[in-house]
Amino acid sequence: MYKYDSYDQQLVDTRVAEFRDQVRRRLEGHITEDQFKPLRLMNGLYLQLHAYMLRVAVPYGTLSSAQMRMLGDIADKYDRGYGHFTTRQNIQYNWIKLEEAPDILADLASVEMHAIQTSGNCIRNTTSDQYAGAAADEVVDPRPYAELIRQWSTFHPEFSFLPRKFKMAVIASDTDRAAMRLHDIGIQIVRNDTGELGAAFYVGGGMGRTPMIAPCINPFVPLDRMITYAEACLRVYNRHGRRDNKYKARIKILVHELGKEEYTRQVEAEFAHLLTQGVEPPLAELERIKAQFAEPPFEVGISDEVDRSDPDFALWLDTNCLPHKAPGYIAVTISLKPVGGIPGDASADQIRLMADLARDHSFDELRVTHAQNIVLPHVKKADLYALWQALDAAGLGTANLDRIGDIIACPGLDYCSLANARSIPVAQKISERLSPRSEEIGELKLKISGCINACGHHHAGHIGILGVDRKGVENYQLLLGGCEGADTSLGTITGPGFDEDGIVDAVDRATSVYLANKQGAERFLDTYRRIGMAPFKEAIYG
Amino acid sequence: MAEVQFRFRSDEPVADPGVTVDAFGAQSNAAAVRLEPGDDARDLLPHLGRLRLVEINFPVFGDGRGYSAARILSEAGYAGELRAVGDVLVDQLAYLRRCGFDAFAPEVPLDPTDADAAFTRYGQAYQPAADGLRPIWALRHG
Missing domain, CATH: 3.30.413.10 (Sulfite Reductase Hemoprotein, domain 1)
Structure with missing residues (x-):
């Protein structure tokens, strides 16, 4: 992992001092909110519906266990015990006090982190x-x-x-x-x-x-x-x-x-x-x-076998783990999408647990994914069962990577001042309704945005949902056929929108059309691309 | 016309205000020009020899085209006064300075203490710009 040298550290420390001064000038009334706004935005501090929100940069989604632990501690100390991992591999805190924001930045700087350029019209986190x-x-x-x-x-x-x-x-x-x-x-x-x-x-x-x-x-x-x-x-x-x-x-x-x-x-x-x-x-x-991203000292000659005798573990292994380039190792995705939960949210205790597990089992490294999950990139297969047990006991063992319950959702109208509609409750209802059929449905990337700004990536969802405001009422449009991979495509709107329960029914029907038409090992997206929109439209609006 | 509040040059300031880019093209003796955000700084490059003052206007601070204009002039070897005018605020000063501005005439005068802190706070930068500062990568690899 990249380690700051004195130059990197000094810039970040200077930024903390600068922001402390800007906050002081604002609190003392020397600058107006209009003048302060671009300054706080350059430091990732938004004024949302209920409170300030602080967005912390996680460069290219990579964290050490010490950094992850600090993110948990900040959630406890300055927020309500939660952090929210975002689609840009960052973390947001939704209940921040302006006067404490400089202290948070100082705590972050102590573990080589910052909130620089996490908003504003500048180059954002890469x-x-x-x-x-x-x-x-x-x-x-x-x-x-x-x-x-x-x-x-x-x-x-x-x-x-x-x-x-x-x-x-x-x-x-x-x-x-x-x-x-x-x-x-x-x-x-x-x-x-x-x-x-x-x-x-x-x-x-x-x-x-x-x-x-x-x-x-x-x-x-x-x-x-x-x-x-x-x-x-x-x-x-x-x-x-x-x-x-x-x-x-x-x-x-x-x-x-x-x-x-x-x-x-x-x-x-x-x-x-x-x-x-x-x-x-x-x-x-x-x-x-490059030298600082040198490969960890992988052990050689270790077993490449995993005991699959526990069926729940075997399901999680097949769903959430990716082959690793080093024999005997595997990359693990920890789902932050428990059935009916808030996508991307983690409690302070869960964050610290993931930090400990990364320290003990993943060469001290974690990653945040743009799908709002956490990855332990380098886990020894021999450690995998114990790791899963620890995750499962903490509510982090859900086996649903890239399944219908692994929903990307923006914060929506529950938090965001730009939103037209709520995203989180829709995600929760879909997750509750369809997670029991998760295995049958297989890979299905579902993405929800609460407004046209598309922070929830709805255009790129195999199933996308866009919340809009229609004459003061929340309304949800359904899109099918988006994809973000090497074969990137944009979703197409099915037709008229739905209310909150209606959109859940519509998603349910779309998955039924897929299951009825699927050939061989086709994923939802493959079937949609083969049979086109018409059968889906008929089932949804018929 | 706002006063020049900060100036990092020792030569005599040009007394005349800058003319528009169109007027500048037509007046063969003008030494001062004022660039608006939509003007192309490269139109001035054939005339750098007679230019002593370029004012770059920021009608609103968030319109950042003037930063590119300043760097383009500096990169072409312009050595006369480069003056930021308009909605110039304390927290833009360091960026402006790095892009080659050496004089500042904010519409609303700035607190001198805050401005001084802004000019001097960051002694180092990751990237080279128009201020001659050696970037951190150059310091690392000496």
Whole structure:
């Protein structure tokens, strides 16, 4: 894992002091709420419906056990004993007092964490593959590249007042587990024919009210030019992105309006200029970072067998665990989606337990996933049964990864001031209704957003649900056929919306259509792609 | 016309206010120009020799196009005064300075103590910009 040196630590400490000063000026009335708002947003502090919400950055979703334990302690000390893991691999606290926010940032800084650029119209936390460093199919661990981007984008003086927020993701395998092409910039680290590593740039993807899949604008940027290329992408956007309408301000609109070819031409021209300006860190810096992501000291010659005699354990093993590149090890996903629970929520005790288990069984490492679960990336198979027992006893043993109960949901109208409808109760009802048929239904990614901003990724759900406000009443639209993997597709709306109970019935009927039509090992998505919308529509509205 | 409140240059300030980019193109002797967010800073590059003052206007602080304009001018070797005018607030000063601004004329004057803290708080940065600061990666790899 990346360890701060004195430079990293000093910047974060300085930020704490700066924010403490900004809060003081606000509390003493020297600055207005309007002036304070962009400052607190740059530190991840939102004013929500009931209280302040603090969003803490988890760079590329990687945490040490000490960091995880601190997140649990903060939940106890400053919140109501809970934390909420988000779709951008971050954590949010929903009940924060403004006057305590600087103390939270100081506590975070003590474990090399921060809330820098977790909101505002700047480059946000860079996300990555939750199985980085463990997945058998990766070309290389993508996190050193994400860390290089984290440093470059932190307090970037030119790109802190962009037309709109800016999200980047870095992956390094053909299987996309980070929804890379639905980001403002998605980077895939690839190897070319001569064995050299480079960065493929996908620019202009996004969800929100105008979902778009990012086109590839350059299939191979050499690694010693990657930051310069990103700088060129951002400069063209900062200068020419729309600022007249916040709903048209994301880079996807610029790329769409200019066309991929013209946007790329402008980027290449800016890139040629910036290559003369010395903005690229030396490869030695990438090497320095890479050394800190060295593979853990995996034991060799250990057993690759797991005792499957406990059927509940065997189900969890088959559902929640992913093969590891090292023999005798496995990557474990801890579901934060108990049946009927709030997706992504964990209690302070659960957070600390996961920290302890990571320390004892996963080389001190955890990951937050964009599906709002936690991963222990490097678990020895011999330890797996004991680990599962400990998780299960704490309500963390649900076997539903990528099943219908593994729902992504935004906070919705229960917390968020932008929302039009509640997301959490809908997720809870669907989970309760359909989890008993989880195994029969198999892989089904269901995603719920409480407004058109699409924080719940509804466009990318095999089943997506969008909450809207229809004449003062919450109404839910149903989408089918979205997907975020390498075969990214956007969902299609089935037809008129439903009320809260109606949407649960509609999802129930959609799964029945799938089960009635499924051929062989088809997943819900495969059947939908084969038979199309009509049979679903008929069953849902018939 | 707001006063220049902070200036990091020792040469004599240009007395005339900047003219618009259109007027600047038409007046062969003008030495001061004012860029609005929609103006293209690169239109000025053929005329850098006679330019002594570029004012870059921030009608609202959240419109960040002026940061790119300033860096583009600095990268092209412009060495005259680069003045931020308009909705210039304390917490933008450090970013502006890094992008090459060396004079500040905020519409609403700033608290000098807060401003001084903002200018000096961060002594280091991860990325090179237009202020000559050696980035942290250069310090690491000396």
